Amino acid sequence: MSVTQxxxxxxxxxxxxEFEPIIDGRMHxxxxxxxxxxxxxxxxxxxxxxxxAVRALVAVPAISAQWQPDAMGRAxxxxxxxxxxxxxxxxxxxxxxxxxxxxxxxxxxVLGTPRWTVDDVSRGELLxxxxxxxxxxxxxxxxxxxxxxPPVSVAARTRGVGGLGLSFWLxxxxxxxxxxxxxxxxxxxxxxxxxxxxxxxWCQALSLLWIGxxxxxxxxxxxxxxxxxxxxxxxxxxxxxxxxxHLFAVHPVRLKPWRVVAxxxxxxxxxxxxxATRGDVYGLWWWGQGLLLALGCVAVVVLAWAYRIEPHPxxxxxxxxGYVVLGTLAVVDAAVAAAKWQxxxxxxxxxxxxxxxxxxxxxxxxxxxxxxxxxxxMREFAMLAGLSTVATSLDLLFVSLFSLEPFAxxxxxxxxxxxxxxxxxxxxxxxxxxxxxxTTERTFEQLYRVAxxxxxxxxxxxxxxxxxxxxxxxxxxxxxVPQASPQARVLADGSAMIVPVTAAPDTDGTPVSxxxxxxxxxxxxxxxxxxxxxxxxxxxxxxxxxYDRAVERGRTEERQRIAQDLHDDIxxxxxxxxxxxxxxxxxxxxxxxxxxxxxLTRGLAASEHRLSHAAAEWKADLQQRLxxxxxxxxxxxxxxxxxxxxxxxxxxxTRVLRELAxxxxxxxHATQVEIDASLERGVLSLRVSxxxxxxxxxxxxxGLGLGGxxxxxxxxxxxxxxxxxxxxxxxxxxxxxxxxxxxx
Amino acid sequence: xxVKVLILEDNPxxxxxxxxxxxxxxxxxxxxxEAGDLESARxxxxxxxxxxxxxxxxxxxxxxxxxxxxxGNGMDLLAELVHYPATKIVTTLYSDDDHLFPALQRGADGxxxxxxxxxxxxxxxxxxxxxxxxxxPAIARRLLTHFRDSHVADAQAPDSSLMRATTxxxxxxxxxxxxxxxxxxxxxxxxxxxxxxxxxxxxxxxSLMGIKWFTVNDHIKxxxxxxxxxxxxxxxVLASKQGLV
Numbered sequence: 001m002s003v004t005q006x007x008x009x010x011x012x013x014x015x016x017x018e019f020e021p022i023i024d025g026r027m028h029x030x031x032x033x034x035x036x037x038x039x040x041x042x043x044x045x046x047x048x049x050x051x052x053a054v055r056a057l058v059a060v061p062a063i064s065a066q067w068q069p070d071a072m073g074r075a076x077x078x079x080x081x082x083x084x085x086x087x088x089x090x091x092x093x094x095x096x097x098x099x100x101x102x103x104x105x106x107x108x109x110v111l112g113t114p115r116w117t118v119d120d121v122s123r124g125e126l127l128x129x130x131x132x133x134x135x136x137x138x139x140x141x142x143x144x145x146x147x148x149x150p151p152v153s154v155a156a157r158t159r160g161v162g163g164l165g166l167s168f169w170l171x172x173x174x175x176x177x178x179x180x181x182x183x184x185x186x187x188x189x190x191x192x193x194x195x196x197x198x199x200x201x202w203c204q205a206l207s208l209l210w211i212g213x214x215x216x217x218x219x220x221x222x223x224x225x226x227x228x229x230x231x232x233x234x235x236x237x238x239x240x241x242x243x244x245x246h247l248f249a250v251h252p253v254r255l256k257p258w259r260v261v262a263x264x265x266x267x268x269x270x271x272x273x274x275x276a277t278r279g280d281v282y283g284l285w286w287w288g289q290g291l292l293l294a295l296g297c298v299a300v301v302v303l304a305w306a307y308r309i310e311p312h313p314x315x316x317x318x319x320x321x322g323y324v325v326l327g328t329l330a331v332v333d334a335a336v337a338a339a340k341w342q343x344x345x346x347x348x349x350x351x352x353x354x355x356x357x358x359x360x361x362x363x364x365x366x367x368x369x370x371x372x373x374x375x376x377x378m379r380e381f382a383m384l385a386g387l388s389t390v391a392t393s394l395d396l397l398f399v400s401l402f403s404l405e406p407f408a409x410x411x412x413x414x415x416x417x418x419x420x421x422x423x424x425x426x427x428x429x430x431x432x433x434x435x436x437x438x439t440t441e442r443t444f445e446q447l448y449r450v451a452x453x454x455x456x457x458x459x460x461x462x463x464x465x466x467x468x469x470x471x472x473x474x475x476x477x478x479x480x481v482p483q484a485s486p487q488a489r490v491l492a493d494g495s496a497m498i499v500p501v502t503a504a505p506d507t508d509g510t511p512v513s514x515x516x517x518x519x520x521x522x523x524x525x526x527x528x529x530x531x532x533x534x535x536x537x538x539x540x541x542x543x544x545x546x547y548d549r550a551v552e553r554g555r556t557e558e559r560q561r562i563a564q565d566l567h568d569d570i571x572x573x574x575x576x577x578x579x580x581x582x583x584x585x586x587x588x589x590x591x592x593x594x595x596x597x598x599x600l601t602r603g604l605a606a607s608e609h610r611l612s613h614a615a616a617e618w619k620a621d622l623q624q625r626l627x628x629x630x631x632x633x634x635x636x637x638x639x640x641x642x643x644x645x646x647x648x649x650x651x652x653x654t655r656v657l658r659e660l661a662x663x664x665x666x667x668x669h670a671t672q673v674e675i676d677a678s679l680e681r682g683v684l685s686l687r688v689s690x691x692x693x694x695x696x697x698x699x700x701x702x703g704l705g706l707g708g709x710x711x712x713x714x715x716x717x718x719x720x721x722x723x724x725x726x727x728x729x730x731x732x733x734x735x736x737x738x739x740x741x742x743x744x
Numbered sequence: 745x746x747v748k749v750l751i752l753e754d755n756p757x758x759x760x761x762x763x764x765x766x767x768x769x770x771x772x773x774x775x776x777x778e779a780g781d782l783e784s785a786r787x788x789x790x791x792x793x794x795x796x797x798x799x800x801x802x803x804x805x806x807x808x809x810x811x812x813x814x815x816g817n818g819m820d821l822l823a824e825l826v827h828y829p830a831t832k833i834v835t836t837l838y839s840d841d842d843h844l845f846p847a848l849q850r851g852a853d854g855x856x857x858x859x860x861x862x863x864x865x866x867x868x869x870x871x872x873x874x875x876x877x878x879x880x881p882a883i884a885r886r887l888l889t890h891f892r893d894s895h896v897a898d899a900q901a902p903d904s905s906l907m908r909a910t911t912x913x914x915x916x917x918x919x920x921x922x923x924x925x926x927x928x929x930x931x932x933x934x935x936x937x938x939x940x941x942x943x944x945x946x947x948x949x950x951s952l953m954g955i956k957w958f959t960v961n962d963h964i965k966x967x968x969x970x971x972x973x974x975x976x977x978x979x980x981v982l983a984s985k986q987g988l989v
Contacts, residue, residue, distance in 0.1 A: 334883070381826065571837050579758060594837075616941060616942045616943030617881050617882060618943070619944075
C-alpha cells in the first residue's frame with residue numbers, strides 16, 4: 001500500500017499503523033475525561049505533598065541566622081533576626097551548648113551537607129555533630145559560644161512559613177513544574193517509557209526541593225533519618241540515571257537485551273544506595289559520583305547503540321544532551337572535589353554548583369518532551385542553559401582552584417563563556433539542536449528550481465515535491481501513504497513528519513501523504529517550524545500548479561475558439577471560392593490554401609501530436625494525393641523515440657511534406673516518389689526524391705511553395721537542400737538537428 | 745429505375761457541386777432532391793416513409809449529409825436515420841476524427857471531404873457505394889480504442905496501446921461476462937485496423953497479411969458494421985433506460 005522511494009533498502013519497512021493513532025488526530029480529544037481529571041488530581045497531590053513538606057520544615061526548631069565560612073573553615077555569623085545576636089555579627093561561632101552537652105560548630109555544620117562532603121572522615125564527623133545539634137535544638141534553649149565573646153543564650157523556635165527564605169520558594173517553582181511535566185507525559189501515553197520519564201522528572205523535582213530546604217536552614221538540622229541525606233539524595237540521582245538507561249534501552253529503539261541493560265542499571269543504582277546507607281565505605285562520595293557518571297555514560301552508549309540500529313534523530317539529540325549533562329556534571333564534581341583545599345569557598349562551590357547543575361538538568365528534562373515543538377525555543381533554551389552552566393562551572397572552578405576573588409572569577413568566567421559562545425555559536429546551534437544546515441539561499445535555490453520544473457511538467461507534481469522535501473530535509477526514508485491528513489505534522493518524537501500532498505489535480509484525486517523519516521540521515525529532529533515551512537512550500541507549489549493549469553486551459557480554449565472560427569468562416573468561404581474558380585490553377589491554389597488553413601486550425605486545436613500518429617497521417621495523405629496523380633509512393637519512416645510533436649513542429653512538418661509532394665506532382669512529371677525519414681537521437685532527417693524531369697535546382701525560383709519549405713525548416717532549426725539525383729530527378733534533403741528539445 | 749438521392753447542404757454552390765459529383769458517379773438516371781437545412785430534409789424523408797423507410801414507399805437510396813447546418817447538426821439527422829435503408833455519407837470540411845468518428849458511430853457509411861477535387865470525390869463516392877469505405881489512420885486509431893474500451897474493463901491511455909491492441913484477443917483471458925460477438929473485433933479485423941492506423945493502404949495491408957485486397961476490404965466493411973451495430977445497441981439500451989422504447 002505504500003511506496004518506498006529510494007529508501008535505504010535495509011531499512012525496516014514502514015509500518016503505517018505506528019502513526020495511525022496520531023494521524024487520526026485524536027490527540028486533543030484524548031485530554032477530555034479521565035486524563036484531565038487525573039492530571040488535576042496529581043497537581044493537587046503535588047501541592048499537598050509540598051504543603052506537608054513545608055509544614056514539616058517549618059516545625060523543625062531553628063535559630064535564624066545566616067553564616068559565612070572564613071578561610072579557616074569557621075562559621076562567621078553574617079546576619080540574624082534574633083535581637084540578642086545582633087552584636088555578634090561578624091564573629092565566628094565555636095560551639096553550641098545545652099543541658100551540659102556541647103557541639104563544636106564550624107562552617108561544615110551550618111553550610112555543608114553530607115551529600116556533598118567529599119571526605120569520608122569529615123562526613124562521619126559531620127553526621128555525629130548533626131545528630132547532636134538536632135538533639136540540642138529539640139531541647140529548646142541553646143547557648144552559643146562565639147570566640148572572644150561572652151556566650152549568649154538563644155531560644156530555638158519553629159520557623160514561620162516566611163522564615164523559609166526566598167531561595168526555597170524560588171526552587172519550589174521549578175520542582176512543581178518538573179513534577180507536572182512528568183505527570184502530563186505519563187498521562188498522555190501511559191506506557192513504560194512515559195513512566196520512566198516521569199520517574200526521572202519526579203526524582204529531580206525532589207532533589208530540587210531538597211536543595212531548597214537545605215539552602216535556608218539557619219542553625220538547624222532536619223531530624224531523624226534525614227540527618228544523613230546522603231542515601232536519600234544519592235538515591236534520587238542514581239534512580240534518575242538508572243531510569244535514563246532503562247528509558248534509552250526501550251526508546252527510541254527497543255534493544256534486544258533491554259531487560260539485561262535495565263536490570264544492570266537498576267542493580268547498580270540499588271548497590272549505590274545500599275553503600276550510602278551503610279555509610280562505612282571508603283570514598284563513598286567518589287563511589288557515588290563515579291556510579292552516577294558511569295550510569296550516565298552507559299545511557300549515552302545505549303543511545304549510540306540504538307542509533308546504530310535505527311538512526312532515530314531522538315537518539316542523536318538525546319546523545320548530544322547527554323554529553324553536555326555528563327560533561328557539566330564532571331566539571332561540577334571536579335569543582336566540588338577541588339574545593340576541599342579552599343575551605344572558605346568549599347560550601348559556596350558545593351551549594352551553587354550543585355544547584356546550577358540540578359537546575360540545568362531539570363530544564364533539560366522539562367524540555368525533552370517538547371523538543372520537536374519549536375526549533376527556535378529549543379535553540380535558545382539550549383544556548384542559555386549551556387552558557388550559564390559553563391559560566392557557573394568555570395566560575396566555581398576558578399574560585400576553588402586559583403582562589404580568585406569571587407567577583408573577579410565571575411567576571412572572567414562570564415567573559416570566557418561569552419567568548420566560547422561567540423566563537424562556537426553556529427556550531428553549537430547545529431550540534432545541540434540539530435537545526436538544518438540549510439542556508440536561506442540554498443533553500444530558495446532549491447525551491448525556485450523545483451517551481452520552474454513544476455511549471456514545465458505539472459504532471460510530475462508528486463515526484464517533484466518529494467524531491468524538494470528530500471533536498472530540504474535529507475530524510476533517510478520518504479514514503480507515500482495513501483491517506484489524507486489535515487496538515488503537515490511532526491510525528492513520533494520528531495523522527496517523522498507527515499505532509500499531506502493532494503495528488504496532481506488530473507489524477508483521481510486520491511489523497512496522498514508523504515511521510516519523511518529521520519531528517520538529515522537521522523541526525524536531526526523535525527520540529528513544528530519544519531512542518532509549518534513544509535506546509536507553506538507544498539501549498540505554494542500546489543497553487544502554482546493550479547495557476548499554470550488554469551492558464552494553460554485558458555490558452556487551449558482560446559486557441560480552439562480561434563481555430564473553430566477560422567475553420568468555419570474562412571473555410572466555408574474558401575470552399576465557395578474554390579467551387580466558383582474559373583480555371584483549374586486558381587482552383588488548385590484555393591484548395592491548397594484551404595488545406596493549409598485546415599492544418600493550421602488543427603494544429604491550433606490540438607496541443608500535441610505523437611510522431612507515430614503524425615507519420616501515419618502524412619503517409620495516408622501523401623499516398624492518396626500521389627495515387628490520384630498516378631505516382632507511386634515508396635515510404636519509410638523510422639524513429640527511435642515516439643516523441644510528442646509540438647503544434648509548431650507538427651504543422652511545419654506537415655506543410656513541408658505536403659509542399660514537397662505538391663512540387664513533385666505539379667512540376668516533375670514523376671512516376672515514383674521515395675520518402676525516407678528517420679529520427680535518431682533527436683535528429684530528424686528527411687529525404688524526398690523523385691524520378692521526374694526536374695534539373696538544376698539552383699536555378700529554381702523559390703516561390704510561395706519552396707520558399708515556404710525553406711522558411712518552415714528554418715523555423716525548426718534545420719537545413720534544406722535540393723540536388724539533382726542520378727540518373728534523373730531531384731532529391732531534397734531536410735535535416736533538423738534538434739527536434740527533441742532538451743527539457744531538463 | 746432512377747436512384748433517389750438526397751443532398752443536405754446549406755451552401756448552394758457546394759450543393760450544386762455535390763449534385764454534379766453524384767450525377768457523374770452514377771450512370772443511372774438520378775432523382776436528386778436538395779435540402780438546405782435539417783427541417784426540409786426531414787420533410788423530404790417523411791414523404792418517403794419516415795425514419796425507417798416504410799415498405800412500399802420509394803425511399804432515398806443515397807443521402808449526403810453536411811455536418812454544419814444552419815438549424816442544427818447533421819449528426820442529429822444521422823442518429824434519427826439509423827434504421828433508414830440508405831447509404832448515408834457525411835460531406836464535410838472537417839477531416840479530423842473528432843468530427844468524423846461520431847458520424848460513423850451514428851451509422852454513416854463513409855465520408856467525403858468537400859475540398860477534394862471533383863474526380864477524387866467521384867471516385868470516393870463510387871467506392872463508398874460499392875462498399876469500400878475509407879478509413880484514415882486517425883479514424884482507425886479511434887476504432888481500435890473504441891473496440892478495446894467497449895469490452896476491456898480497464899481502459900488504457902489510447903496512445904500507449906497499439907501493441908496491446910493487436911495481441912489482446914489471444915493473450916488476454918476471456919472476460920467473465922462475455923460481450924456479444926457483434927461488439928468484438930476478430931483478430932484479423934484488429935490487425936487490419938492496426939495497419940490502417942499506421943497509414944498503410946489496403947493494397948499494402950493485403951500483401952503484408954498475405955490475403956486478397958477484397959478480403960481486407962471485407963474486414964473494413966465488417967468493422968464499420970460492428971461499430972454501427974454496437975452503437976445501435978448502445979442507443980437501444982439508452983432508449984429503454986430513458987423509457988423511450
